[in-house]
Amino acid sequence: MSDALAPQRSFQGLILTLHRFWAEQGCVMLQPYDMEVGAGTFHPATTLRSLGPKPWKAAYVQPSRRPKDGRYGENPNRLQHYYQYQVILKPSPPDLQELYLKSLRAIGIDQALHDVRFVEDDWESPTLGAWGLGWECWCDGMEVSQFTYFQQVAGIECSPVAGELTYGLERLAMYVQGVENVYDLNFNGLEGAEKVTYGDVFLQAEQEYSRHNFEHANVQTLFDHFKDAEAECRSLLQKGDAGEKHLMVLPAYDQCIKASHMFNLLDARGVISVTERQSYILRVRELAKACGEAWLRTEAGGA
């Protein structure tokens, strides 16, 4: 590997190193899901594949959108669009912690020098009807990953249990590159005129999307999109219902993801009151649950 692609030199080098590491562990290396999601967990390769009896190992980068976290490009640590590196292993292997630590060593975190800790953090996604137990993983006091043993997804008990690792790529890259501002990250590992920073790639996007998320997204359109996605999800679930089997879970689940993102945008626009908030979360959860149940009636779901 050229110097430019060393994980300490470039953002893309970090990603490539993780890809190589997890590919060597037998994971299928997937590409990001082509929809707006709040976290890597929403990718059907995690949400749906963690259900049912079939073994599954996958890793991918997932661009994640959290409209509310936008700061117009002014905060050195917060972004409304960022990357998660997601690993899902079903069933969870007995040496998952050791594998995780090896992956940190692969990206240059020497554990004779750095203080890596597993600190209790129970994960829950109310919109996905999912929860698990695990830790946030600390490196020298900084949270660099989330480590979860899924117990339930889409309201369904996981059997077997999958292990999920989520690396916050920007934060990890900032740490290994020794950079204080996310926009200063070296993206391509080159220097001088050839160097491309994270800011070169994303700063304008952060500014534009912050304006969109907080000020200009059309609220009525968002409400309509939410309703449409919800209705379409239900309709697809009904149309795909073939008795014992289900034939259209993935398209239905896409609509669930869409509804979830619409909700996040509405939330960022500040138009959802506290009481309504709960009911919107519940509505998305109902969709996720229905998709999860339908998934178990498909080939990949073990039917």
Next chain:
Amino acid sequence: MPDLLLELFCEEIPARMQRKAAEDLKALVTNALVERGCVYEGAKAFATPRRLALHVAGLPAKQPDLREEKKGPRVGSPEGAVQGFLKSAGLSDISQATIQSDPKKGEFYVAVVEKPGRPVPEVLAEIVPEIVRNFPWPKSMRWGAASAKPGSLRWVRPLQSILCTFGPETETPDVVRFDVDGIVASDVTRGHRFMAPDLILVRRFDDYVTALERAKVVLDADRRKDMILADAKTLAFARGLELVEDEGLLEEVAGLVEWPVVLTGSFDESFLEIPAEVVRATIRANQKCFVLRDPATGKLSNRFILVANIEASDGGAQIVAGNERVVRARLSDARHFWELDRKPLPGFEHVPGTLLDQRLAKLRKLDIVFHEKLGTQGARIDRITALAKELAPLVGADPAKAARAAELAKADLVTEMVGEFPEVQGLMGRRYAEQQGEDASVAAAIEDHYKPQGPSDRVPTDPVSVAVALADKLDTLVGFWAIDEKPTGSKDPFALRRAALGVVRLVLENGLRLPLKPSFAAANPADVGADLLAFFHDRLKVYLRDQGARHDLIDAVLASGGTQDDLLMIVRRVEALGRFLDAEDGKNLLAGAKRAANILAIEEKKDGAGAFDGAPEASAFVEAEEKALAAALVSARGDADAAVAREDFEAAMGALAKLRPVVDAFFDKVTVNADDKTLRANRLRLLSSLREATRAVADFSKIQG
């Protein structure tokens, strides 16, 4: 005598669960052993992030033999009954049973079942797997391939290995043979995750502790705490600083490391412009680090103490640098919030008043629900404001200031700072209020209205703070009472016991006269008075008991005829009663009054309750002593009532104490249960009057001794 060593080794156990888990393990194993006849000399349990360990010393090698007698049916019972008995006793023929006779039951069969004691390892192999499977973790999980099947093993995090040895000190102990869902008990464990990951062969507790120590694991959490505290103090001292001690944080941090390495880091001094509490909260909550202060000025320093889990090859330089980065980022955020909160709030710039008024307007607009049946935070603020205004004169506060403080008390909930660090609620409101020129009492009340938060928290004394603190708590209590959400057993989700204790402490420690029922009525029109008052009495009892008051005296005062609505007067009475009973006159009067009450209780059983109510007939008295008692009662009762009316409980007791010689004389000379029915009834009425007289201060029958 053999010892047991048990270690359950797993992935990182949440710090907050470790201590209780170790205690549970000890109790479960030792109880199960004792139940099976295996008594022991001593037991101690330990926890680290990755293991629970238990050492039980002085166990027998073998369970004692058990001899059990089983009673059977009577001799000559039907065949079915006899067969059933043989089966349950494990006998093949009735000739194996003996016959015993009993004067009532006649002759019956008895089977003597002898159970030879089993070797203790066998017993352990039976009980440990059960305990592991049913361990009372607050939250547990499934994992791995086994979790595909229902009923798979649950543990707090994946359980990786079990070590279990048993044997006397002089010999090599044996591994206790068992497995739990495929995890086979052995005599090996592992050391520190990073510094000594290799397998360690263990024989017994002594070499276990030493081997772990060599493998960079300090088994005992209390020792880890001591090490951290000592090192932190030394490092602070070396820099001329002082550790801000924090027991909760220390306990947590000791549960995050197996090998504590204490280091110091620092941050830019300019961050010290942020309120110290916020700096501390940031560093504590997010980084689990301790802060330091200047012992001379008490001011926070820009250094902090962190506890790592490894002896790093560079002496910890990178670890410190990493932690400093994170602290810097967090403090930058905090400073950003601090600045933002002191600027006009976008969208609310035109709200009249201060910046906090803008936040209050936002809070109202957000319609944040306080409780679905109790409305929004906005509605709650209105209620508390009205109540604080009404209570203000009772506690010596300016009603306008109390109302203003109540209005602003919750405004900081929508500030950026409190959104990020909920633990500085109140405090931030105060800081912002001070900066925006609110009255000092108003600003202080914004912070202090949450107080006291428990039995050891500070009680506010400024009248404005007291008014708002009372209003906040009474609104909560009366509200939840009105919708019937009272605490039950161990469930108290809205912390209503704490709220009531808060009211008790505010009233008593400030010496306030606060009539409770009218205050309840002012807080909420729902009629909850009697039931809520009883709840307050319970809280008062708990509080006074913690202060060392005798609970029977509290019961005696609460059962008396006096006011039950005024906490301060109840306490004054309890105190006066205590002093009275400490003196000789009091003790003797108590004895006399109790004797009277006992006699009355017996005779009322015969003649019916209330049979001796009413005043005795003066003309029916025969003996001089009863006449004297009757006369003394009239004057003592008058004096006592008058004293109670002016709330001079000492004087009331003093008036009653004067009864002592006449009561003693009466019991010496007069036969209460005279043969003459009229005489008896009259004397019992006299005793009844004595009972009534003492009830002016307390129900003496509730007093013990």
